[in-house]
Amino acid sequence: MKKALFITAALFLSMTAYAQKAEIKFDNTTVDLGKFGPEDVIKQCNFTFKNTGDANLYIHQVIPSCGCTSESFPKHAIKPGESGTIVLTYNGTKKGARKFRTSILVHSNAKHEMTKIYIKGEQLPRPIHEVEEITVEE
Numbered sequence: 001m002k003k004a005l006f007i008t009a010a011l012f013l014s015m016t017a018y019a020q021k022a023e024i025k026f027d028n029t030t031v032d033l034g035k036f037g038p039e040d041v042i043k044q045c046n047f048t049f050k051n052t053g054d055a056n057l058y059i060h061q062v063i064p065s066c067g068c069t070s071e072s073f074p075k076h077a078i079k080p081g082e083s084g085t086i087v088l089t090y091n092g093t094k095k096g097a098r099k100f101r102t103s104i105l106v107h108s109n110a111k112h113e114m115t116k117i118y119i120k121g122e123q124l125p126r127p128i129h130e131v132e133e134i135t136v137e138e
Helices: 002-017
Strands: 024-026 030-036 042-051 059-064 069-072 083-091 098-108 114-123
Touching (some): 030 042, 042 114, 059 083, 069 098, 083 114
Antiparallel strands (some): 024 042, 059 098, 069 083, 098 114
16 A cells, blocks of 8 residues: 555656646746836837747736736737737826836736736926016006
């Protein structure tokens, strides 16, 4: 009985050691949108990744940390060796002047199931227009 249990455990361990797993590798984990003014507050950027594992990669969810960022990502399998792109759109329409760094959580079936990527930038203030003072003589 002990011998059968040992063989079963050894077989299980050897199978899990050789289990195929997808791996996600991003070209860059941070994209800097730079400085931009109030007339250009919608910015789009791409995160390219590659499946460096030996099984199909599936992106389950892409979750930005704030409501100012929307996402688009592949819904199909990314085969080993293939690449894909996650597209993020930052919309600062309802935001004031600020520096920001937004994290985006990528959930997948990869070896590391959760990966964080980031967008950052600086939204500049609206220009102040000087008003010429007019005096009225009585």
